[in-house]
Amino acid sequence: MSANGPGLLIIERILRDRGSIWQQIVEERDLNRLTGQMLASSAVALALYGAVLGFFNSGLMALTSAIKLPLLFLVTLAICLPTLYLFNLVFGARLSMKQSVSLVMVAITVTAMLAVAFAPISLFFLITAPDYGFFKLLNVSILALSALVGLRFLTGGMRVLHERGLLSPARTEPALVAEAAPISPAPVNEEEKVPAAVGAPTANGDGAAVPAAAPAHPVLVAGARPGERVWDPIAGRYAKMPAGVATERPASMTLLYVWILLFGFVGTQLAWTLRPFFGNPDSSFALFREIEGNFYAEIFRTIAGL
Template sequence: MIERILRDRQSIWQQIVDERELGQLTRHMLASSAIALALYGAVLGAFHSVLMALTSAVKLPLLFLVTLAICLPTLYLFNLVFGARLSVRQALAMVMVAITVTAMLAVAFAPISLFFLITAPDYGFFKLLNVAILTLSALVGLRFLTGGMQVLNEHGLLAPATPTLAAAPAAPAQAPVPAEVVPATPISAVPATTVPATPVPATAVPATSAVNGGAASTVVSAPLPPPPPMTTPAWDPASRPIFANAGPRPHHPPPRDGQRPASMTLLYIWIMLFGFVGTQLAWTLRPFFGSPNEGFALFRSIEGNFYAEILKTIANLF
């Protein structure tokens, strides 16, 4: 699944656009991400004990899935408010792509985390290292989410349906314009007065005279008589609409102004909301690493917050 997402992501986006077998696709991504997050969670809990490794292997997939369950309705309702035609299954599949990429990148960093666990078993450094790994993996996964949403926007799923497009085919059913309103007289059929041919008397051409010192010569002839007055062809003023209003003009779609739809703007707001909910939930489900100075505990008392703990850890480390 992760190989298909990374190598042929366009087929994933097209499958989501067409809503083809989204249930099977979502189940495969759910299984892949759960296994990957469980493996990485076991590495996190291995810092403390085997029992902590087992509980972290359960907590880490639960963290992402519960965060998804809390934030998915908000994403769907955001799209409904601004007229997007994204279904719940499509929104779920898009977010599961991001979670699957995050999980696979995290498990790819698991050997590095395990290496530092063996060679430098420092609690503060190990905690900051894995927080950085999860943050980087989540950023890449959310980048996939925004890329997929842009593809959905190109297919018109993030914009409301315009009624003008539906009414366009009904235009030919209108009553035809009478022939006398829009004349279709061709130019060739307009009578024109002929200009009588006036013979030009032949004049003798004198010898050429050198100009500019012989560098160039110009033939100077005797002045010709003034030409007769030219008569313009008779022009029917009614024939001018041939050029001005000769039927309906071809329709060209307006160029894109490059403005981002409201659904894309709300997507970035939703990503920030997803991050805040995820970090707070991770603080609620702690411990994942297990402090070496404390015994095993399934949950800790809720005190402080995630960001204050990270800043405190950085201060103690340096």
């Protein structure tokens, strides 16, 4: 699909050709248009799904839920964005504000489109089994599942950006290595051997050249996984990373966890503040409820009442 295709079909490009999306974000190319397309498609999808949620109470609730659900995701992004960008700088990542917004919008768009794909199922249970507690838990589960899939896309995007060096501090010298425990040498293939430095071999009693002994503390490439074959420049050979040796966690994963936690806490509390989305059929229409308790306590009460 063309990068200039209709905005509402951007989800097809994300699902079929996500590599081009990541490449566009990496190159910071035409991100205003890309973000606008994702914003339009996710807003429409969330509005449709919100309307299904609100129909459990009334047509008026369906209308307000169609407005509230897109607001929930987009206002959460607006609240979290300054903090997300600050953590981006703290962890040494080099993402611009546009790249950060585009990356998060990919996850929101996938979440919104998957949620609207579940809308017929939600509507089916609304018609055939109109139980308020069950309907509420069903749709919370749908949104949670959709969000998990969206986070998988976010994880994939973070990995690509990490590979391109956008989640690591800028370096002006070769990658640094850190001292660690000795690495057990792995069997060396013929093609992995390199010529020894001049003067490195020593002579034994028969006059044959013998390689110099490897140092007691070779170096460990930061970020290598246990069992991975890495080049040891001191020993002059490839070696396997030993198990049980702690290595530096990639900044991309730490940054991802911070983003997820921040979005989760802000989003759930904002959802609780904007409620009702469903609307108890035994209660009259209300645009907002009084702020009391929190989202997690209500979920536990609903499960206990089933």
